Amino acid sequence: xxxxxxxxxxxxxxxxxxxxxxxxxxxxxxxxxxxxxxxxxxxxxxxxxxxxxxxxxxxxxxxxxxxxxxxxxxxxxxxxxxxxxxxxxxxxxxxxxxxxxxxxxxxxxxxxxxxxxxxxxxxxxxxxxxxxxxxxxxxxxxxxxxxxxxxxxxxxxxxxxxxxxxxxxxxxxxxxxxxxxxxxxxxxxxxxxxxxxxxxxxxxxxxxxxxxxxxxxxxxxxxxxxxxxxxxxxxxxxxxxxxxxxxxxxxxxxxxxxxxxxxxxxxxxxxxxxxxxxxxxxxxxxxxxxxxxxxxxxxxxxxxxxxxx
Amino acid sequence: xxxxxxxxxxxxxxxxxxxxxxxxxxxxxxxxxxxxxxxxxxxxxxxxxxxxxxxxxxxxxxxxxxxxxxxxxxxxxxxxxxxxxxxxxxxxxxxxxxxxxxxxxxxxxxxxxxxxxxxxxxxxxxxxxxxxxxxxxxxxxxxxxxxxxxxxxxxxxxxxxxxxxxxxxxxxxxxxxxxxxxxxxxxxxxxxxxxxxxxxxxxxxxxxxxxxxxxxxxxxxxxxxxxxxxxxxxxxxxxxxxxxxxxxxxxxxxxxxxxxxxxxxxxxxxxxxxxxxxxxxxxxxxxxxxxxxxxxxxxxxxxxxxxxxxxxxxxxxxxxxxxxxxxxxxxxxxxxxxxxxxxxxxxxxxxxxxxxxxxxxxxxxxxxxxxxxxxx
Numbered sequence: 001x002x003x004x005x006x007x008x009x010x011x012x013x014x015x016x017x018x019x020x021x022x023x024x025x026x027x028x029x030x031x032x033x034x035x036x037x038x039x040x041x042x043x044x045x046x047x048x049x050x051x052x053x054x055x056x057x058x059x060x061x062x063x064x065x066x067x068x069x070x071x072x073x074x075x076x077x078x079x080x081x082x083x084x085x086x087x088x089x090x091x092x093x094x095x096x097x098x099x100x101x102x103x104x105x106x107x108x109x110x111x112x113x114x115x116x117x118x119x120x121x122x123x124x125x126x127x128x129x130x131x132x133x134x135x136x137x138x139x140x141x142x143x144x145x146x147x148x149x150x151x152x153x154x155x156x157x158x159x160x161x162x163x164x165x166x167x168x169x170x171x172x173x174x175x176x177x178x179x180x181x182x183x184x185x186x187x188x189x190x191x192x193x194x195x196x197x198x199x200x201x202x203x204x205x206x207x208x209x210x211x212x213x214x215x216x217x218x219x220x221x222x223x224x225x226x227x228x229x230x231x232x233x234x235x236x237x238x239x240x241x242x243x244x245x246x247x248x249x250x251x252x253x254x255x256x257x258x259x260x261x262x263x264x265x266x267x268x269x270x271x272x273x274x275x276x277x278x279x280x281x282x283x284x285x286x287x288x289x290x291x292x293x294x295x296x297x298x299x300x301x302x303x304x305x306x307x308x309x
Numbered sequence: 310x311x312x313x314x315x316x317x318x319x320x321x322x323x324x325x326x327x328x329x330x331x332x333x334x335x336x337x338x339x340x341x342x343x344x345x346x347x348x349x350x351x352x353x354x355x356x357x358x359x360x361x362x363x364x365x366x367x368x369x370x371x372x373x374x375x376x377x378x379x380x381x382x383x384x385x386x387x388x389x390x391x392x393x394x395x396x397x398x399x400x401x402x403x404x405x406x407x408x409x410x411x412x413x414x415x416x417x418x419x420x421x422x423x424x425x426x427x428x429x430x431x432x433x434x435x436x437x438x439x440x441x442x443x444x445x446x447x448x449x450x451x452x453x454x455x456x457x458x459x460x461x462x463x464x465x466x467x468x469x470x471x472x473x474x475x476x477x478x479x480x481x482x483x484x485x486x487x488x489x490x491x492x493x494x495x496x497x498x499x500x501x502x503x504x505x506x507x508x509x510x511x512x513x514x515x516x517x518x519x520x521x522x523x524x525x526x527x528x529x530x531x532x533x534x535x536x537x538x539x540x541x542x543x544x545x546x547x548x549x550x551x552x553x554x555x556x557x558x559x560x561x562x563x564x565x566x567x568x569x570x571x572x573x574x575x576x577x578x579x580x581x582x583x584x585x586x587x588x589x590x591x592x593x594x595x596x597x598x599x600x601x602x603x604x605x606x607x608x609x610x611x612x613x614x615x616x617x618x619x620x621x622x623x624x625x626x627x628x629x630x631x632x633x634x635x636x637x638x639x640x641x642x643x644x645x646x647x648x649x650x651x652x653x654x655x656x657x658x659x660x661x662x663x664x665x666x667x668x669x670x671x672x673x674x675x676x677x678x679x680x681x682x683x684x685x
Contacts, residue, residue, distance in 0.1 A: 018678050018679070020674055020678065036674045043676055269632065270611075270612070271612060271616030271620055272632035272634060273634070275632065278632045278633040279631065281633055283661075289665075290665075
């Protein structure tokens with residue numbers, strides 16, 4: 001390890017120690033730091049080019065050093081978190097049910113973890129995974145699907161009757177969590193499937209591009225059943241464009257978007273609505289833009305309102 | 310500069326403590342009259358009130374002087390409640406505690422007793438009613454208590470409290486003066502007629518003889534306000550022993566009338582008690598009025614005006630703040646909430662779509678947070 005890399009790592013480590021970043025997930029922290037570098041470039045550049053840090057280096061060189069150190073540092077926590085999710089949080093027993101044959105859960109876990117880690121080398125995949133990962137860390141699926149199962153309304157109907165998942169609630173939760181985990185698979189194939197500005201900004205891809213991604217993903221995850229892979233790919237396709245998207249994909253898309261900027265300890269001012277309720281209300285008005293299922297948003301909104309989320 | 314600010318803050322705090330104490334003192338002084346506490350206790354309270362009035366007069370003159378020096382007299386007087394400082398200091402010293410202390414120092418009721426009995430009663434009433442001006446000081450404390458985080462809510466509630474309390478105090482004072490000028494029937498006029506009648510009766514019955522003394526005793530039984538009858542300095546009748554007059558009666562507790570060599574002393578305690586009862590009532594009304602504004606109206610104002618505005622301001626100035634305004638159905642037609650509805654339904658969705666194209670905001674890390682790292 002070069003002296004410059006050591007310095008960059010030490011600098012990044014100190015930044016990440018900031019108490020303000022403590023409640024955030026590793027990828028959220030990374031985004032914050034990257035934005036911090038961009039926002040404060042004019043102030044940071046002269047200071048970091050001094051002999052105490054990176055003498056003689058240009059700002060671009062400094063940023064490259066810092067970002068490399070940041071990714072490496074964040075990966076330690078991120079991969080540990082992924083392993084925790086894959087090994088302890090998601091019960092892959094449902095894979096056997098979908099495939100109608102016994103596949104070792106540990107093998108499925110290994111395949112998925114390996115692919116996700118590979119994908120997370122790409123900066124755009126990391127950005128695209130932030131919301132999904134945050135949703136997994138804060139167990140959004142658990143609390144909302146529990147409420148969905150109690151209500152047995154539109155979302156429950158879509159899961160059990162339309163998508164025909166004849167699985168237990170816990171198995172459905174595990175499938176949605178797998179969908180979230182595999183959401184960055186759209187970055188497996190070189191980008192180019194996005195259409196207009198709306199799609200670019202909302203991170204959704206075209207159905208045809210999704211099909212290409214599905215075929216590519218299938219090669220890497222041969223133990224994962226097709227419905228799960230399709231759900232993972234469809235989580236990045238607009239429901240407005242394709243009305244046949246799996247319910248699990250639509251749910252994952254909503255949760256991933258919800259958690260893009262989720263902060264667990266946000267202070268709700270007096271007179272303001274709760275964070276989830278506010279987000280879902282805004283999402284209801286922007287559902288076409290993001291390609292969400294409006295009826296799902298309505299039901300999640302009711303759940304959030306009832307529970308004060 | 311820091312030292313000066315500290316001294317100023319300490320003095321301001323001292324004034325606040327004095328205001329709280331003078332309010333307690335005002336309450337206790339009236340309560341003491343109503344409860345018939347001994348004169349020694351009431352005398353101590355009288356001097357305490359006098360000391361407070363001197364203190365607040367000095368405070369007012371000092372503030373006025375410095376505001377004049379700093380060319381901000383108008384600001385101090387009209388916008389920083391200088392008028393309250395004035396009304397609750399000099400008039401009290403001149404009309405209330407000052408005359409009462411002078412009456413005590415002169416040793417007799419002369420200050421209140423030179424004129425006819427009605428004038429005596431009017432002066433006594435003026436002294437006691439003027440004390441209500443002290444209640445204006447409640448507003449000074451109210452202005453200092455930060456009962457809400459919103460400066461606008463604080464100012465509006467302070468303004469409405471000032472209007473309400475001032476209207477109550479000024480109305481009471483003005484109506485008291487007006488009724489006095491118009492000689493409307495009152496407890497004092499009844500009392501006055503009664504005492505004049507007693508004076509004439511005593512003059513008629515020639516109280517020096519045995520039969521006169523008996524008639525005087527009979528009259529005293531009928532007129533409980535009759536305390537003492539003297540002819541040329543000799544006591545012809547006394548309701549109580551002298552010790553009791555010493556211990557229970559102060560200069561404002563009695564008045565006297567003279568006719569030739571005859572001097573008749575009357576008990577003014579019932580009138581004073583009535584006035585104290587009224588003063589306590591005003592005190593409680595004003596206290597409850599201020600508390601109601603502070604505990605009920607202020608949160609209501611904050612909830613229905615300043616909170617939604619605060620949320621909208623944050624939503625517009627902070628990229629990562631996207632909470633909607635909670636709109637209570639009861640107030641949804643309020644202009645603020647109609648604006649809030651537009652904020653929820655138009656601004657936030659638009660902001661969300663716009664910000665989706667931008668880089669996410671740095672929410673938690675500020676440049677100042679890392680200055681220590683850069684300086685190492």
